[in-house]
Amino acid sequence: MQSTWENVVAFDLSESGVRPVSLRELTKLGFDLEAALDLPLGYSQSNGTIPLRERLAAIYPGATVDHIEVTNGTSEANYLVALALLQPGDEVAMEIPNYMQLWGIPHSLQAPLRTFRLRPEAGWEPDWDEFERAVTPKTRLLYLSNPNNPSGAILSASAMERVVRRCEQTGTILLADEVYLGTELEGERTKSFWGMSPQVVVTSGLSKAYGIPGVRIGWIVGPPSLIETCWSQHDYLTICPNKLSDLVARVAVTAENREYLYARTRSILRANLPLLRDWVASFGGLLELNEPRAGAMALVRYHADVPSRELCERIRVEQSTLVVPGAHVGLEGYLRIWYGGAPEYLREGLRRVGVVLSEVSRGAVPKV
Numbered sequence: 009m010q011s012t013w014e015n016v017v018a019f020d021l022s023e024s025g026v027r028p029v030s031l032r033e034l035t036k037l038g039f040d041l042e043a044a045l046d047l048p049l050g051y052s053q054s055n056g057t058i059p060l061r062e063r064l065a066a067i068y069p070g071a072t073v074d075h076i077e078v079t080n081g082t083s084e085a086n087y088l089v090a091l092a093l094l095q096p097g098d099e100v101a102m103e104i105p106n107y108m109q110l111w112g113i114p115h116s117l118q119a120p121l122r123t124f125r126l127r128p129e130a131g132w133e134p135d136w137d138e139f140e141r142a143v144t145p146k147t148r149l150l151y152l153s154n155p156n157n158p159s160g161a162i163l164s165a166s167a168m169e170r171v172v173r174r175c176e177q178t179g180t181i182l183l184a185d186e187v188y189l190g191t192e193l194e195g196e197r198t199k200s201f202w203g204m205s206p207q208v209v210v211t212s213g214l215s216k217a218y219g220i221p222g223v224r225i226g227w228i229v230g231p232p233s234l235i236e237t238c239w240s241q242h243d244y245l246t247i248c249p250n251k252l253s254d255l256v257a258r259v260a261v262t263a264e265n266r267e268y269l270y271a272r273t274r275s276i277l278r279a280n281l282p283l284l285r286d287w288v289a290s291f292g293g294l295l296e297l298n299e300p301r302a303g304a305m306a307l308v309r310y311h312a313d314v315p316s317r318e319l320c321e322r323i324r325v326e327q328s329t330l331v332v333p334g335a336h337v338g339l340e341g342y343l344r345i346w347y348g349g350a351p352e353y354l355r356e357g358l359r360r361v362g363v364v365l366s367e368v369s370r371g372a373v374p375k376v
């Protein structure tokens with residue numbers, strides 16, 4: 009749905025990153041444009057150049073270049089881990105709501121999928137009974153996004169511990185997608201799962217906290233034997249990351265630039281969230297904002313008897329504005345709204361969504 013409409017509508021509030029960084033901004037962080045102009049545009053090293061993998065390894069204590077595979081985005085990183093690990097019949101578990109990539113991949117690999125809920129009423133802690141039913145000795149892979157897309161929730165230290173211990177008991181590989189790590193609005197940085205157990209594999213990339221989705225750089229951090237298998241799968245898929253992008257990534261991920269880019273992301277989110285809050289409040293009791301702790305999207309619960317897919321379709325058709333129906337991320341009765349863009353864009357997008365919500369609350373019939 010997003011791919012079909014996001015570039016067609018006038019206002020796209022289905023996004024999930026922040027207003028992206030430009031190449032010009034990166035030159036201020038040390039990207040050498042002149043040198044890039046002379047770079048022969050050959051194939052890049054297929055698992056990522058050594059300088060880039062060295063810089064990435066420095067982020068993850070105990071990791072070496074052999075623990076890292078550079079990919080075309082976090083989505084390719086997740087895909088490669090699943091391809092490397094799953095055989096037909098292997099079970100996969102994932103939390104709901106979630107980024108739904110690991111819902112689709114097991115289906116195409118004939119791997120049965122079990123889900124467990126994160127409970128909004130419990131600060132988005134997992135439903136532990138469901139979790140234990142979903143993660144068993146048959147589970148090859150467990151996928152989490154932390155911070156979570158779409159709730160913006162961050163698992164507590166004790167919840168992380170419980171997840172990891174369960175994976176150790178059941179022999180399950182935990183795939184922790186940490187692409188939103190660094191997008192926290194307040195307080196402490198999200199703790200990485202990296203290093204909590206040999207069962208842990210982490211994926212991440214430049215798309216969210218760094219604000220650079222267009223260069224399509226992601227990475228996998230894991231045991232060297234798994235990384236080697238992912239690397240050979242990578243050769244069959246896209247061969248290598250983009251050479252120019254590898255160069256951009258080397259600049260973005262240095263300790264100093266990473267902190268700068270995280271701070272940029274945080275300041276965008278902090279400036280925009282009050283706009284969303286005020287907009288939600290202006291509807292009286294019709295809407296409820298789920299305050300995100302991290303990430304550039306927020307869940308808004310609506311109290312109207314209309315399925316979220318239908319509501320979003322009406323918003324798109326009548327207002328040329330795209331928001332994600334909760335049903336698409338496993339949570340009916342919610343809208344997922346992007347608030348990481350320019351303030352004036354957000355204001356107008358919200359105004360348009362509001363027109364339809366007001367009509368719905370008055371029981372007005374759709375125009376289409």
Ligand SMILES: Cc1ncc(COP(=O)(O)O)c(C=O)c1O
Nearest residue numbers: 024081082083107153157213215
């Ligand atoms: C949790 C999560 N992982 C991965 C991705 C895709 O990231 P990338 O653009 O790095 O492929 C997204 C995109 O929304 C996401 O929300």
